[in-house]
Amino acid sequence: MFTLGPAEWQAIEVTFRLCLYTTLILLVLATPLAWWLANGRSHSRVVVQAVVALPLVLPPTVLGFYLLLALGPRGVVGKTLEDLGFHHLAFTFEGILIASVIYSMPFAVQPLTEAFKNLGRRPVEVASSLGAGALDRFRTVILPLTRGGFVVAATLTFAHTLGEFGVILMLGGSIPGETKVLSVLIYDHAEGMNYAAAHSLSLMLLIFAFVTLFVVYSITRRFRVANL
């Protein structure tokens, strides 16, 4: 059943790399953003919240389309990069990485916002009064008390990036080793009527997705009890 050729391994490698980088970047970006959403007082929070949640409701093609326009050689971003002597980002790994970061943003921001809201301001205020500076507080109070939120955010981001298809198809152009991720390869196999290969990859993804979600739900249950 599982007959994986070089093309499959390459797609697995690209996919894994994409998921990993997306997760790491998103944790770095989403943490301060989620903190602000959970604890800020500015009225612009609602706007930002809506923007972050957009990928949940927008067809991936909308995001793919605008990113293609923006990151390509004629787009604002792509053209600026070219003028600076860099390569534009459409149909590159970096391009689909940016797309994934945007597309999976709600899956990182929402669990973290929720975790930070549950945490409340009190423990941080306490740590502050006990002489802990911002990074110290993050490391010794926020992180240990919202660990569950971070695990859920990371897992969901990883899993959601794994399931990404529409945006990557539009922006990535299905280039082996660069933008041809598993979901695109499966589509390709199905279109080429190479059903055996499509089967093994699909089944693999199915099992992986199930295990991931199973882990997430076990964690959320466990942490809700432990965090009280």
Next chain:
Amino acid sequence: MTIHVKARLRLGDDFELKVDHELPLEGVTGLFGRSGCGKTTLLRLIAGLERVKGASVRFGDQAWQQGRRFVPLHQRRIGLVFQEHSLLPHLSVQDNLLYGYRRTPAALRRLHPAEVTAMLGIDDLLSRRIDQLSGGQRQRVSLGRALLISPQLLLLDEPMAALDTQTKREIMPFLGRMATESGVPIIMVSHSPDEIGRLADRVVFMQAGQIQRIETLHESLARPDSPLFEDSGAVSVLEGSLGDVEEDGVRPFGPPEARLWVPSVEQPPANHCRRLRILARDVSLSLVSPEHISIQNHLQVTIERIDPPKANRCVVACRTRDHQLLLAEITSRAMRQLQLETGKPVYALIKSIALLK
């Protein structure tokens, strides 16, 4: 030592916090007012948890907030204790206690774990998890943790509001000891006249976002219209030294010329500075020396002031032999029959006594 706070801040639709005051900081300063009057906000302003534009906070010669200068809380060395328990749930009792101690430069440490845990009676709890502590124990650990940063100032935000009466009684002596023994000035927010009477040396009265009055506890208790009387009527607080248990299980309180007998309670050891809280309605007056009567406590006093009657009852302020103020609440009829007037020596009969700290 004083703290100067100046701030204006809208709190709700109908009122704003508006302060520009110098608060003296010695012993315990009670910040008293109804809930919603802005006292917690004032406390958070002092702590630097509330960053209000244009406000200034000056502690002694340190400018904590002035113009663009803003010292964050973790650099102010303020001990904070909140209403509800705020221990860090992922740390043991010991690690909670030491969280701030470890972050305090060795040169600034004046209070050390051994003495603090002994003072608060939490030696046996050190290895426990937070969820294995009772409410009172948690609050004591919180107090200890705040003390262990050797703070310049302790801010207590209704530290007993979330505790039941029994636990309050259990923790009150520790708070009292902490105030006298640590030497750290304390600002304590409270809406309970009882707590203020027990612990405060000085009271800041707040109403609708403004500071109305700053006075000593005794000054505020000498006023017939004191807001501290709102709950249970007029109250007196007597100070004196408490002696050791004598036969029949009672302990002497105060000097021989104004001696009271207090039922023996186990906890507090003999100490030179204790407080008794006596409700005015528990005090009767007699023209003759009472004998053959079951009430044990009677003092010779002189009437100093008689307040106008309210609902046929009036409060009579008397001076004891050791020059403290004792209030008695009697009916207008009794006053007329006894022909009471200022300067008249009488006997005060005290039906019940609460030992405070």
Next chain:
Amino acid sequence: MSLFTKYGQLIALLALALFTTTLHASGPLRIAAASDLRYALNDIVDLYREARPEANIEVIYGSSGKMTTQIINGAPYDVFFSADISFPEKLQAEGLTTTEPSVYAIGRIVIWSNTLDAASLTLEDLASDAITRIAIAQPDHAPYGLRAKEAMQAAGVWEAVQSKMVFGENIAHTAQMTESGAAQVGIIALSLASFPELATHNHHLIDNALHNPLTQGYVVTRRGGQKSEAMAFAEFMATEQAHNVMTRYGFVIPE
């Protein structure tokens, strides 16, 4: 504040890491090809590799229109084999090509079915009630779809079949939809119907007088111009060997 500067540095570092990896050069020869070539071109690439084992070639299949858009938006393709020469011409007009667009084959369309004997079917039969689903490629951006539409219009059945049409994203997708039985009948490329697995079923060749010719053109892109491999492969397409494969898959080689 210091927290924000630290975050800023971290983000700048990540961005830098991103762009430095973007700078990697050249890489393999990337061929963008119309989906009708899916099997024929695979065979040709295999032949090419026999001759030049060191060649590093990747072929990406899709609809010609979509790939044209991708190239305009910067997709890194070196050679583009379109199902219709109008697309390479469009790229030339945009200044994105190195060579002149040139014709490499003429395509044909067929009626094919997995369940019916397509050899006995005509375009007129498609209007009958017995046939409930007909798949063609999206006429807007897939040349094979447009030609299928033209043929049905010429046969006078286009209006009658409207309600049973389904559209594949490209011609290979269309073939797959028909192969899976989701559509009873498909109008697909002869080159795909000639693929061994589909060739087990009969097909009906549609008269090429009924539609504009499927003049298939290719072009070396501006990007491909810098690679000798691109020109070499383009030349290989003109060899007898390659022509044989194309003919086997039902393409007509122009004079």
